Structures are given as C-alpha cells and as structure tokens.
Amino acid sequence: MNLTLKIWRQKNAKDKGRMVDYPISDVSPDMSFLEMLDVLNTQLINKGEEPVAFDHDCREGICGTCSLYINGEAHGPDRAITTCQLHMRKFKDGDTIYIEPWRAKAFPVIKDLVVDRSAFERIQHAGGFISVNTSGNTQDANALPISKHAADEAMDAAACIGCGACVATCKNSSAMLFVGAKVSQFALLPQGRVEATERVMNMVKQMDA
Incomplete structure (x- = not known):
C-alpha cells in the first residue's frame, strides 16, 4: 500500500508544533501500525532526518504505552485494542x-x-x-x-x-473511567474494602488537583 501520513511533530513541550506530511510506500497489510512507523523512521534516519518520537514498550496490548490518536480516534479505527x-x-x-x-x-x-502521563501515576500513588x-x-x-461474580468484576x-x-x-x-476502574478493582474484594x-x-482528590 502507498499511504500519506500526516504526523504531529513537536520538538519539545514549548514548541508550537505542526502537522508534517510523510509519503510511505510498499506498506504490507500484515504490518502493525507501529511497525509501519518503524519503517518510516528507518527511512527518515537514512535520509539524515529526525525520526518521529512515539511511545511503545510491550507491543502486545498490555502496557498501555503506545497511545496514539489516529484519524480522530484513540488507538485508531479498530475496537477493543491498543495502537500496537x-x-x-x-x-x-x-x-x-x-x-x-x-x-x-x-x-x-x-x-x-x-506525552507525559505522570498524572495517572500521581492518582495511583494517592490510593x-x-x-x-x-x-x-x-x-x-x-x-x-x-465469589466468582465479585472476582470477575474485580478482574x-x-x-x-x-x-x-x-x-x-x-x-x-x-x-473518571480510569479512577473508577482503579478504585473498583480493590473495593470489590475483601482485601481492599x-x-x-x-x-x-x-484518588478523586488527586484527579481533581
């Protein structure tokens, strides 16, 4: 596939930032989205240009690091998945x-x-x-x-x-969805009650801070 990528480029937190166009060709439909970005970055590096910075870690839908807004949707057009x-x-x-x-x-x-998601970490540290x-x-x-019902809900x-x-x-x-999940996973079990x-x-106080 031949695609045109419009990617947000921003040098640092103080930079205004802008969308930059990148054509990319010969993209396999079997590639993951992050693999496609890897290919783009390899091309940019080979041309002496700055690669696109993006977060990733496990690439298995577990860590939650690879968070991108793709065509106006969080994690892209698929459902119940992460970007990776x-x-x-x-x-x-x-x-x-x-x-x-x-x-x-x-x-x-x-x-x-x-992005800096330490706001979530501060909520976790609060409770x-x-x-x-x-x-x-x-x-x-x-x-x-x-009970199995309580264990399933907590899980x-x-x-x-x-x-x-x-x-x-x-x-x-x-x-609130994040805080609700983190509160519930403990409150539904006797150890956390x-x-x-x-x-x-x-946790709500920290969320509102």
Whole structure:
C-alpha cells in the first residue's frame, strides 16, 4: 500500500508544533501500525532526518504505552485494542492517515507523539494500593472466600491498562473511567474494602488537583 501520513511533530513541550506530511510506500497489510512507523523512521534516519518520537514498550496490548490518536480516534479505527495491536489491513491503498498524540491538558506533549502521563501515576500513588502488614502475620489471600461474580468484576476493572484513551477521547478530558476502574478493582474484594472510602477520596482528590 502507498499511504500519506500526516504526523504531529513537536520538538519539545514549548514548541508550537505542526502537522508534517510523510509519503510511505510498499506498506504490507500484515504490518502493525507501529511497525509501519518503524519503517518510516528507518527511512527518515537514512535520509539524515529526525525520526518521529512515539511511545511503545510491550507491543502486545498490555502496557498501555503506545497511545496514539489516529484519524480522530484513540488507538485508531479498530475496537477493543491498543495502537500496537492495530494492523495496516484496516487501511486502504492511497489513504491519508492523521497521527496525533493524546490531546488533553493533563497529558502535555513531551516530543512529537510522546506525552507525559505522570498524572495517572500521581492518582495511583494517592490510593491505588492496599496497605499490608508484611511482618509475617499477614493472612493468606486464598483463605478469604470470594465469589466468582465479585472476582470477575474485580478482574474486569483491573483490566484497565492506564493507556489514557478515556481521557483523550472525553470532551472534558475526564479521568473518571480510569479512577473508577482503579478504585473498583480493590473495593470489590475483601482485601481492599477496608480502605475503600479513604482510597476513593484520595484518588478523586488527586484527579481533581
């Protein structure tokens, strides 16, 4: 496939930034979206140009690092995936693809497509944990009976990987879906229920900070 990529380029947090056009050819439909960007960056480096900065890590849909706004949609046109799981078969030959970073005040751009998502980390630090006495007398978690329904709901909440798509998509850039998931994954289980009230107050307070 031959494509035209319109990519947000921004040197640093203070730079105004702009969209830059990059033609790319011979793109295989079997490539992942990030592999396609790898090919583009190789071409740019070979020409002595600055490669496009973008976040990535596991490339397996687990870490939530590869967060891109593609053609006006978080993670692109596919559903229930992250950017690294998006494949080029979702696009057609001759397409123009707009690639931008998350657009939210809480996620300032560091460079190009890389944003600072430490706001999520601050929310987690405020209460996304269970205080445990690890002096040797801690009760075995398996000794606490938990219904399958509660365990399933807690697991569904824990499936949130903190990619930030909810914030980037929301017109108000609200992190409530993220906070709700992180609060629920503990509150639904007996181990986390003890600190449930304190946890939600602290995390919501940090979210609103």
